[in-house]
Amino acid sequence: MVIMEQIDKRLMNWASILDDATRAQAIATSRMPFIFPHLALMPDAHLGKGATVGSVIPTLGAIMPAAVGVDIGCGMIAVRTQYRGAELPADRDALHAAISAAVPLSAGKYNTSITPTAEPRIAELAELAGADQAGEVSPNWRLQLGSLGSGNHFLEVSLDEADQVWLFLHSGSRGVGNKLAVKHIGIAQEQCRRRFVRLPDRDLAYLVEGEPEFEAYLQALRWAQRFAYLNREEMMDRVVGAFERWHGPVQRLESVNCHHNYTEQETHFGKLVWLSRKGAISARAGEAGLIPGSMGTASHVVTGKGNRLSLCSSPHGAGRNYSRTAARKRFSRADLDNRMAGIAWGRSNAFLDEHPDAYKDIDVVMRDAAELVDIRHTLRQIVNVKGD
Numbered sequence: 594m595v596i597m598e599q600i601d602k603r604l605m606n607w608a609s610i611l612d613d614a615t616r617a618q619a620i621a622t623s624r625m626p627f628i629f630p631h632l633a634l635m636p637d638a639h640l641g642k643g644a645t646v647g648s649v650i651p652t653l654g655a656i657m658p659a660a661v662g663v664d665i666g667c668g669m670i671a672v673r674t675q676y677r678g679a680e681l682p683a684d685r686d687a688l689h690a691a692i693s694a695a696v697p698l699s700a701g702k703y704n705t706s707i708t709p710t711a712e713p714r715i716a717e718l719a720e721l722a723g724a725d726q727a728g729e730v731s732p733n734w735r736l737q738l739g740s741l742g743s744g745n746h747f748l749e750v751s752l753d754e755a756d757q758v759w760l761f762l763h764s765g766s767r768g769v770g771n772k773l774a775v776k777h778i779g780i781a782q783e784q785c786r787r788r789f790v791r792l793p794d795r796d797l798a799y800l801v802e803g804e805p806e807f808e809a810y811l812q813a814l815r816w817a818q819r820f821a822y823l824n825r826e827e828m829m830d831r832v833v834g835a836f837e838r839w840h841g842p843v844q845r846l847e848s849v850n851c852h853h854n855y856t857e858q859e860t861h862f863g864k865l866v867w868l869s870r871k872g873a874i875s876a877r878a879g880e881a882g883l884i885p886g887s888m889g890t891a892s893h894v895v896t897g898k899g900n901r902l903s904l905c906s907s908p909h910g911a912g913r914n915y916s917r918t919a920a921r922k923r924f925s926r927a928d929l930d931n932r933m934a935g936i937a938w939g940r941s942n943a944f945l946d947e948h949p950d951a952y953k954d955i956d957v958v959m960r961d962a963a964e965l966v967d968i969r970h971t972l973r974q975i976v977n978v979k980g981d
Contacts, residue, residue, distance in 0.1 A: 597902060597964065605902050606634040608647070609961050610914075610953050619645045621793040627655045630862045633903045635873045636961030637912030637953060643796025646872035646913075649906040651861055652799075658781050658810060659796040661856050661869050663774040665814060666821025667765030668852040668874075668909075669883035670829050671894060671972075674836075675844040676758040678975065682840060685750075685937035685976050691835040692748050692978045696828050697740040699980030701768070704736045710830045711738050714823040723816025726809070730772035737767040738820070739827035743980040745910075745947060747885075748832055751892060751972035759972050760832050760843075761892060763885055764825060765854065770817040777810040802867075818855050825850055849881045849894065853909035861904050868904060876900070876907035876966050884966070886955030887911045888947045889932045891973055893959060895966035907965040911952035920951035936974050943981035 598606040600616070603623040608615075615638055622644045623632040629651055638647030643659035650660050682688075697703055707715060715735050718724060727734050741748060741764050749761040766773075781798035784806055792798060800807040833843045856869045874882045876897030884907065885892040899905050915923060929948050930940070938944070959968060 603628060603631045604634065605631055606638075607903065607961050607965065608634055608636045608638045610957060611638060612640075615640050615645055619648060622648065622650065622660065622797060624793070625652075625657070625797060625799070627652045627799070629653045629864060629866055633906060635906065635908040636958045637872065637908040637910055639912045639914075641871065643794050644871055647908060648871050649873050649904045650869040650871065651866040651904060652869070653864065653866055654802045655799040656802075656807065656810065656856060656867050656869065657797050657799045658774060658777045659798070660871055661774070661814065662854040662871050663771050663778075664765040664854055665770040665774050665817035666819070666852050667763075667854040668821060668825065668850070669761070669763050669885060670825040670848070670850040671759055671761045671883050672829060672833065672843075672845050673847040674758045674760065675846060676840070678752040678756045678758060681758065688750060688836065688839045689937040689976050689978055691839050692832055692976070695831040695835040696748060696978075698743075698978070699741070700743040702980065703733065703740050704738070707735060708739065711827050714738060714827055718816065718820055718823065721816050721819060723812040726773060726813045727769050727816055727820070730776055731769035734769040734820070737769055738824050739831060740767060740824075741828065741980050742767055746980065747888070748828065748978040749892075749974050750836070750976035751974050753970040753972050759970075760829065760836065761883075761885070761972065762825060762828055762832065764821070764828065766817040766821040767824060770821060773813040773817050777813060780806050780810070814856060818852060821852065822850060849883055851875065851882050870906055872909045872912070873906045874909050875905060876903070877905045882907060882966065884908055884959070884962075885910050887949045887952035888944065888977060888979070889936060889949045889974065890955050891971050893968050893972070894970040896969055897966055898964065900965050903965050907962050908958055911955045911958055913951060914953055915951045917946035920946040920948055924948040924950065933977070936977055938977040939979055939981070941981060944979060947979065
């Protein structure tokens with residue numbers, strides 16, 4: 594079991610794989626004056642925009658929008674079904690095609706119309722504070738609900754250690770969430786310039802609690818987090834529908850839906866803080882969570898241990914080892930084909946930057962997280978659907 598490393602009084606680290614640049618970035622963030630009690634670095638930590646991806650950042654009286662991230666509310670949803678892998682038809686490519694047809698894939702790909710299942714979700718979002726901001730930055734946000742996006746977002750069918758079939762997906766608040774984040778990162782930077790605040794990184798710019806700019810961001814943040822949650826629910830409904838058309842009715846025996854890019858008020862070490870998890874999930878004692886691996890590797894259904902020093906948090910995935918550009922140069926299509934043997938996938942050069950070795954070894958990440966979560970299920974993909 595990995596023992597937590599206390600880098601200094603303001604930075605606790607659970608990552609055994611940690612490059613110098615990521616360590617330096619986390620140290621810089623941890624020294625912002627409003628951090629309390631310390632920043633917690635998760636096992637999947639890697640370099641991010643302003644703040645490290647895989648960090649848990651508690652603040653008093655301020656929020657750094659870039660430390661939440663630009664995909665506000667990004668996270669996972671998984672459903673355990675009644676089926677066993679041995680019961681499924683052999684033609685998994687047909688299931689891949691059915692799922693791909695049911696959910697718009699890739700950046701900028703949205704719905705052409707609003708589905709009946711999306712209607713009540715859109716109605717809820719339209720009534721929430723923050724909907725006016727969403728409409729200003731992205732007038733077509735309604736058509737974005739139920740779409741996947743690109744990069745490491747995915748839709749998967751997996752089998753657990755007992756051959757039970759799980760439906761699993763990863764996505765967030767799509768274009769509307771990104772535009773809201775970029776808008777408020779810019780406002781935070783302007784606020785810091787106006788105050789003559791010297792920052793170690795301009796993307797650590799912050800908004801001060803009690804000021805109108807803070808309240809406007811909080812509205813946008815909460816709206817985008819709810820959009821992301823409902824977006825995953827909508828996509829899961831469509832994945833279930835595609836599976837049912839391919840094989841048969843689905844019983845949802847268990848469902849888990851969790852954010853890993855978000856901010857909530859929580860009490861830690863005796864104080865109410867704004868807790869930003871940027872690439873981390875909540876892992877309170879007994880709480881269910883989801884930690885995916887990279888394309889072609891294992892994912893995990895976990896239960897939190899409520900580790901106090903980690904601020905009741907755990908990693909959100911494997912974490913990148915190589916940038917997308919570096920991965921494209923380093924890995925070959927032939928090797929990716931070999932790594933994805935036995936899995937129905939998109940079979941495209943567009944996914945070279947998602948090669949499993951572009952990420953940390955998920956087994957190492959989970960060993961590092963032994964103090965943070967218990968593994969309930971280990972899932973292996975049989976179908977992987979991604980946007981290019």
